Amino acid sequence: MEKFKSVQDLENLRKKLKDALASSKEKITVRLCGGTGCRASGSPDVHDELVKILKREGLMDVDVSLTHECLESTNKVDIKMTGCQGFCAQGPLMSIAPMGVFYVGVKPEDMEEVVEKTIKKGEIIERLLYHDPASGKTYVKRDENPFYAKQTRVVLKDCGTVDPASIYDYLAEDGYSALVKVLTSMDRKEVIDEVIKSGLRGRGGAGFPTGEKWLGGYKNPSPKKYIICNGDEGDPGAFMDRSVMEGDPHKVIEGMMIGAYAIGCDEGYIYVRAEYPLAVQMLKKAIKDCEELGLLGDNILGTNFSFKLHVREGAGAFVCGESTALTYSIEGKRGMPRVRPPRTNEKGLWDMPTVLNNVETFASIPTILSKGGDWFASIGTANSTGTKTFALTGKVNRTGLVEVPMGLTLRELIFDIGGGILNNKKFKAVQMGGPSGGCIPESQLDLAIDFDSLKKAGAIMGSGGAVVVDEDTCMVDFAKFFLNFIVEESCGKCIPCREGNKRMLEILQRITEGKGKEEDIELLENLGKMIIDCSLCGLGKTAPNPVLSTIKHFRNEYEAHILDKKCPANACTALASYKIDPEKCIGCGKCAKNCPVGAISGEKKKPHVIDQEKCIRCGTCMEVCPKDAIYRG
Template identity: 60%
Template sequence: MLKSRKDLLNLQQKAKTALADQKMRILVCAGTGCVANGSLKVYESLKKLIAEKGLLAEIDLVKEVSHEGIGVNISGCHGFCQMGPLVRFEPSGLLYVKVKETDCEEIVESTVAANTIIERLLYSDPNTGEKVKTQDENPFYKRQVRVTLKDCGRINPDDINDYIAHGGYQAIAKILTGMTNEEVIKEVLDSGLRGRGGGGFPTGRKWSFAAVQPGPKKYIICNGDEGDPGAFMDRSVMEGNPHSVLEGMMIAGFAIGADEGYIYARAEYPLAIKRIRKAIVDAEALGVLGKNILGTDFNFKINVKEGAGAFVCGEETALIASIEGERGMPRPRPPFPAVKGLWACPTVINNVETLANLPAIILNGATWFKGFGTATSAGTKTFALAGQVENTGLVEVPMGMTLREIVFDIGGGLREGKKYKSVQIGGPSGGCLTEEKLDLPLDYDELLKVGAMIGSGGLVVMGDDTCMVETAKFFMGFVQNESCGKCVPCREGTKQMLAMLTKITEGKGTEQDLVLLEELAQNVKDGSLCGLGKTAPNPVLTTLRYFRDEYVAHVRDKKCPAGACQALKEYYIDPEKCKGCTLCSRVCPTGAITGEKKQPHVINVELCIKCGTCAEKCKFGSIGVR
């Protein structure tokens, strides 16, 4: 049990020494993606093989034993998810990708015992073909600046001593031994940190509202209800560095005068919840969480609430209702949670990434944090890079970096030679940006000017074979399903917008439908009660704004320019390529294909149901779509 900051410093030094004594440290990624691909089997196999050689170092970092040898440990998400399982070697920084259990014996014999690099396990740059040895040299990581993710992939998330060895809990110790709550709030205000959950509200200002409220009880809520399709930033932080979230909550609690907090995480994140719960138990046992933290009079208790996966519970008041045991539905504001929140007490809600930034800000100072980013959007931001891009995964970059740099420098450009068409940013609440916006700096204010938003940080890259009307329909289908139904504009408006988009993609839309769709989208945006409804029309409005010609083609010409809308596809047979093998006519379920054997066949478009079976079975590539 740590009774003072001095005790914490002594423990930190002991753990750092233990790490330094290891001749080599092997970190096997144990984030959700890598675990799903068998990384735990890789970890167990490496540990067993190294132990058999008598080289395994003691894992407990603070035992009074020698730590010399090879350390083998799990880590959180490295970010390069499509290349997992990932295995990193320290201190060299060597990174192996797509490692299998069957590779472990060779890794031990070659890399561990003989210090020989296995070329086939290195990352190969798809643009140059060059083999990349270390993580820092990898183009996926080279342009990143990691603050929130700094220790994800470098520490064992299940070992509190590993977190402490890397400076963990020094920020709360600094506060408790020399700062007032006003000074903490000012430091965060001066840093320019804005909420990373979507809205971008200044964090310090939100805290200042709650700090001045009277009453003996206040709460901090960590919003880990990450619901955007394809987004996994918060999950990775909770899985990879859970103690940074706990420390951030304590910093926020001290600042506003709260002694209790809740982590609200969706039940679909079992690994994150498991690691968060263990981190809480370990921190309480060590005396850096709970009563009289580090021997001071500051108390802070953290509870975990599992959400049922409702997207609307990412909204603050709906989240509060869910914790209170009610149905997760938004409440009118004001009063805002900072005045009347959880159980009618002043409450501050910050998302996972916002809280995980706080220890670094307190230790390094506001000026250091403002050294990253732009004048109005300081610091870094994590993004989940997905879609038709070479390198997918989790990235952290300075605010203000352009889309072009993220998509082409970090992401490696589009796969299979596709041409860039758009990026959907901010999930269902965001917008679709064209090639002309590739050099737009990613910060809160610049994106709002073009009808988009950073949101929680989802980035879905789309190529020229993507239909933007279909994309808008997909996101509208998502938000329509997730609408809680409390207010009419969202409940009925999103339903009607989805019906119009479906009608258009089926080739039944009219130009008047486009006028009505845009008008309805604006009404839903203006009239909805909460952020879900107010931002639900963004994908529709931005695609209408930047890709209106595609909508016009669907309603006027009854064509999908991308050839993606099934109902608007027209299959044809190229007579120059057709050999008359009759296979297509034999598999056609409606008898739409006719022709003599060894003669070119034809498709009756009236009978064709556009199932695509003929094109799949054709051995000569003679069946196309127009």
């Protein structure tokens, strides 16, 4: 394929691609989720088995999805390995068009039946549909599924639809049409004005207005500027940016190109942590394809706009998500924050003005420029417009990747989309914003999800992590988990973060071991406030949030650990006691035989007892009991 020399060359190919789709609209297309979650569940094996059967049955000649080379393919069935389709807990996921069937948990051994019944005869295989345990209903189509019903997919619209490895697939879905619009009918300032009008705020966590950031880059007179996409995403339980880079890399690239044009920049970097190998692979493939078609390089589409794009892999340091640490890392230096000002807009990569946004922010840009800033601003709330992606994880029935309009309540996110709490347990809290976020309790379930409401509640939007916990979770131990992560990931440059968080962690450790003192709660609060006020970067300034928010909402649990030497959730091993239910115990003696300290005694075929003075609370007895007669209480 020759490089596009003009906009018309691109549009001519787009027309061919769309015509090919229209002429084959009756063709069956199988979209199999190829996101990291479904790959881990075996989707590549499902794909290989399906291809083998389709070729055997004469339904497929070439194993390709929509590419320029196979427009005239005689395939009766096409397979696309898409990006993440969202419903990760039910993977591998498969949707079949045009009938609209959505199958969950598919396995290689299911493919014979899928081909014979669904593909050949149009029949639905009941056992492969999603059966919702909460309502007892079965759903045939994806959009009817309660997990998807309340979502508004803007960033994720094509994630799970297009083949991320095919630039032609993206072009057929109007990919790069926003770039064409910008290059042919808008000047740089008009682009920025449209982004300002949209109200888009940075989706990396801080929520700084994107248009204002771009305006600063635009006004800087430097002849050399850079634009950077932050794909570092180090929050435990977060996989939003990862999924977009894996599943729709061209949307990120298009957003970056529009941003580069707006600020007057000819070079950019996508910074991705090396633990995201699939994202790195897809981004590099997308960049290579763009270069071969002339969508990256000099005089793009015959215009005066030139842009080169590189991928840089980070070593996985959480602190490199901070803008100044990230730029140092790209330069080959140790990733450590520096004092600001100057900000990266003034002095960033190689001391040049640099505009930095995260993956989701850039992925929002093509739709904003296509549909207009007013359209985007009509979604969400006045001060938090548009949509936000979340990695919904933890003790919920339906976990996965979701995208919802700003202003949706936590109750709707957790109970309507997430399906409520696992095993009918009671909801306790949701940690919003990752390890630097805060816990929100049941009393605030009707809180609207937007930047300002979450901040007021002691949490942050963050990059979009939402970890749900139930009644069996100890909130002191939960805070300790996140603070331990922060301590491990602190770069150590400034004393408040390096030493202050360690001291907080030591206090939490002491409390969970039953060695807490009455003054510890006040000490934690004072330490937390000092760290927030004195730390150098955003990591330190938000690090105490999990501790301060759990003290605020679950102070009684801290007091129970300190004053009563008890863990209300029976989760802290040092404060727990193991007991035997005499009604369930059959006197088999397995617990006594396996106890490492001989703390269990009893006659054969009679209920046994545990000597609490000898017990070291290792939990071995509970693991080996065949009748679940031993419990922690």
